[in-house]
Amino acid sequence: MDKNTVEKLIAKAKEAMENAYVPYSKYPVGAALLTEDGNIYSGCNIENASYGLTNCAERTGIFKAVSEGYRNFEAIAIICKGQLKASPCGACRQVIAEFLHKDSPVVLANEDGEYTLTNVEGLLPGAFTTKSLLGDNNDF
Ligand SMILES: O=c1ccn([C@H]2C[C@H](O)[C@@H](CO)O2)c(=O)[nH]1
Numbered sequence: 563m564d565k566n567t568v569e570k571l572i573a574k575a576k577e578a579m580e581n582a583y584v585p586y587s588k589y590p591v592g593a594a595l596l597t598e599d600g601n602i603y604s605g606c607n608i609e610n611a612s613y614g615l616t617n618c619a620e621r622t623g624i625f626k627a628v629s630e631g632y633r634n635f636e637a638i639a640i641i642c643k644g645q646l647k648a649s650p651c652g653a654c655r656q657v658i659a660e661f662l663h664k665d666s667p668v669v670l671a672n673e674d675g676e677y678t679l680t681n682v683e684g685l686l687p688g689a690f691t692t693k694s695l696l697g698d699n700n701d702f
């Protein structure tokens with residue numbers, strides 16, 4: 563993925579981060595997903611007084627896209643507040659592995675836009691996926 567695309571995705575993730583609803587943790591996170599046909603979907607974390615109902619930024623972005631008919635993604639960028647770079651939780655790693663390819667780029671950024679580049683396999687090595695269940699030939 564070229565540097566321009568990385569920076570554009572980080573900028574979109576940062577925009578989404580501004581909308582984070584985080585009265586409890588005060589830890590805003592934003593995510594941006596590039597679809598294979600060049601669209602960008604983004605999401606923020608959305609907390610709840612019943613803490614366990616919180617939705618992370620990554621899953622907000624993926625679920626928005628899938629619900630609008632986009633499920634083929636090329637890359638994801640995630641950004642969070644502070645100097646430490648974003649690191650998706652286990653639930654989000656599993657959802658990312660469901661919808662992105664093993665070798666899809668994953669950009670983990672901090673609020674200054676400094677980032678580490680990894681991929682889905684790096685986030686969740688040996689992930690349990692549709693392939694584990696259905697093999698290579700499935701219509702889904
Ligand atoms: O990658 C991450 C890690 C955490 N969170 C959210 C969940 C919760 O709102 C807050 C603190 O855990 O950060 C995300 O959205 N994405």
Ligand SMILES: [Zn+2]
Pocket residue numbers: 618619620621650651652653654655
């Ligand atoms: Zn998460």
